[in-house]
Amino acid sequence: MTRFPRILTLALMLAASIPVHAAGPTGFLNDTGQDTCYDGTNLVACATANSGDAATYPRQDGRFGRDAKAAAGTLTKTGAGAKAFDYTKICMNGALDCTGASNTVIAPAPAATDWACTKDNVTNLIWSLQLGLGDWTTYATVTLPNATNAASRCGYNTGWRLPTRRELLSIVNNDGSNPAIDGVYFPGTVGNGYWSLDTYAPDPALAWVVLFSDGSIYNHGPKFAGNYIRLVRSGQ
Numbered sequence: 001m002t003r004f005p006r007i008l009t010l011a012l013m014l015a016a017s018i019p020v021h022a023a024g025p026t027g028f029l030n031d032t033g034q035d036t037c038y039d040g041t042n043l044v045a046c047a048t049a050n051s052g053d054a055a056t057y058p059r060q061d062g063r064f065g066r067d068a069k070a071a072a073g074t075l076t077k078t079g080a081g082a083k084a085f086d087y088t089k090i091c092m093n094g095a096l097d098c099t100g101a102s103n104t105v106i107a108p109a110p111a112a113t114d115w116a117c118t119k120d121n122v123t124n125l126i127w128s129l130q131l132g133l134g135d136w137t138t139y140a141t142v143t144l145p146n147a148t149n150a151a152s153r154c155g156y157n158t159g160w161r162l163p164t165r166r167e168l169l170s171i172v173n174n175d176g177s178n179p180a181i182d183g184v185y186f187p188g189t190v191g192n193g194y195w196s197l198d199t200y201a202p203d204p205a206l207a208w209v210v211l212f213s214d215g216s217i218y219n220h221g222p223k224f225a226g227n228y229i230r231l232v233r234s235g236q
Helices: 004-015 065-072 136-150 165-169
Strands: 036-038 043-045 087-091 115-120 125-128 132-134 193-199 206-211 217-222 227-229 232-234
Touching: 132 136, 136 193, 136 227, 165 193, 165 206, 193 217
Parallel strands: 193 227
Antiparallel strands: 036 043, 087 115, 115 125, 125 232, 132 227, 193 206, 206 217
């Protein structure tokens, strides 16, 4: 089963109406992690013959952008990460390039030198490694952000919030599954639904959810139901 149609859908979503929080100071977005191309039957290495302008499936995602540069060995990173993803570990006390133990379980207050957050050097977003689990209405949008601010997670006592669905999609690695993310920099991630901040406009009782089993999204998450939560804040 090829992943090509979903990659195309994701690319169109990311191109449309990106919110302010989704991009860093330079306006960059992450690539998808997909660095192969579809030849009509299989996913193969990208080449002019299978994805050039005259090909049956032209101008595919894998031929362009950061992932293509990473595959060619020409991409410069601030930190490290799979494919073109560029991450830096942050300690609970805010120190960069943290080498402490990872916070892979639900823990509100790891030690000061424990690795507690991951910074995305492309989008400039800072992601908490703590995983919450609860409803959207109270826990995901109020209780957990307030507790994370109060704990001064990774040196920040303000700004922690639920991410938008496009921000969640920015850390999806479409070359993986269960979970579809760089597990080295997001340890403990489970392949389940994660709440986004975005309400489903036709029915305000629902919110958008991103599935980290395969990076897909759905709009039928009742806000009273329980889903996983990963908080984010904008970098400085």
